[in-house]
Amino acid sequence: MKTIDSALGALADPTRRAIIEQLLDGSEHRVSDIVEFHSMSFAGVSKHVRVLESAGLVGRRKSGRTHFLHYRPEGLQDATDWIDQTKALWNRRLGKLESLLESDESKK
Amino acid sequence: MKTIDSALGALADPTRRAIIEQLLDGSEHRVSDIVEFHSMSFAGVSKHVRVLESAGLVGRRKSGRTHFLHYRPEGLQDATDWIDQTKALWNRRLGKLESLLESDESKK
DNA sequence: TCTATATTTAACCATATGGTTAAATATAGA
DNA sequence: TCTATATTTAACCATATGGTTAAATATAGA
Numbered sequence: 001m002k003t004i005d006s007a008l009g010a011l012a013d014p015t016r017r018a019i020i021e022q023l024l025d026g027s028e029h030r031v032s033d034i035v036e037f038h039s040m041s042f043a044g045v046s047k048h049v050r051v052l053e054s055a056g057l058v059g060r061r062k063s064g065r066t067h068f069l070h071y072r073p074e075g076l077q078d079a080t081d082w083i084d085q086t087k088a089l090w091n092r093r094l095g096k097l098e099s100l101l102e103s104d105e106s107k108k
Numbered sequence: 109m110k111t112i113d114s115a116l117g118a119l120a121d122p123t124r125r126a127i128i129e130q131l132l133d134g135s136e137h138r139v140s141d142i143v144e145f146h147s148m149s150f151a152g153v154s155k156h157v158r159v160l161e162s163a164g165l166v167g168r169r170k171s172g173r174t175h176f177l178h179y180r181p182e183g184l185q186d187a188t189d190w191i192d193q194t195k196a197l198w199n200r201r202l203g204k205l206e207s208l209l210e211s212d213e214s215k216k
Numbered sequence: 217t218c219t220a221t222a223t224t225t226a227a228c229c230a231t232a233t234g235g236t237t238a239a240a241t242a243t244a245g246a
Numbered sequence: 247t248c249t250a251t252a253t254t255t256a257a258c259c260a261t262a263t264g265g266t267t268a269a270a271t272a273t274a275g276a
Contacts (some may be wrong), residue, residue, distance in 0.1 A: 004238075138222080148265075
């Protein structure tokens with residue numbers, strides 16, 4: 001799905017993960033606040049924020065000339081659903097393997 | 109971390125996720141077996157497999173001229189650790205919010 | 217040794233990505 | 247209205263990505 005692509009793609013970059021981490025306190029942060037913690041131009045950070053925003057991982061509220069950013073956990077939903085399902089399928093396979101081993105044991 | 113970058117980057121592509129899904133039965137699949145299910149050139153699939161391999165998500169065993177691929181769940185570890193921690197931090201924040209609301213309730 | 221099969225590698229192409237600086241936009245405040 | 251501030255947008259650059267076809271490599275098997 002498109003949303004998985006964009007969410008995982010967005011998180012596959014350390015700068016963007018760092019931005020997410022900055023937002024994890026749940027409060028709103030100005031773009032300038034974010035910029036402070038990165039050795040990167042304002043415009044560079046701005047672009048990363050836009051990637052996160054269009055992936056649905058970050059929301060933006062504009063108040064006058066300043067933009068306030070916040071984390072949107074729903075943006076991760078589809079991606080983690082896929083990962084969780086992957087793990088579930090894998091474990092189901094492991095389950096089968098185990099019961100095979102068990103029946104092998106009992107044959108002795 | 110580099111491993112998070114490469115794992116998430118690798119999974120941010122539907123073809124590569126489909127390849128992972130093909131390997132989730134736990135058995136080994138030849139590259140040709142994978143190719144069959146994709147409307148893409150052999151070389152195209154080969155490149156995707158290499159991306160998954162270097163991200164640590166897929167392992168390769170060569171037997172003669174055929175290469176057998178298998179899923180490597182460890183490749184996902186660091187990435188899911190980061191995501192899990194993200195969720196934990198977010199929920200901690202929610203916890204704080206709840207207790208704030210509770211103490212607000214009790215003030216009435 | 218010859219031929220067929222399985223796969224990768226090389227060369228190429230178009231587009232995306234991650235960064236920059238400079239200019240544009242929008243609003244705050246005197 | 248003028249100036250400062252917050253942010254985006256434009257133009258640019260180098261490199262990465264996702265795909266192709268054609269050639270190379272390695273091995274199987276007659």
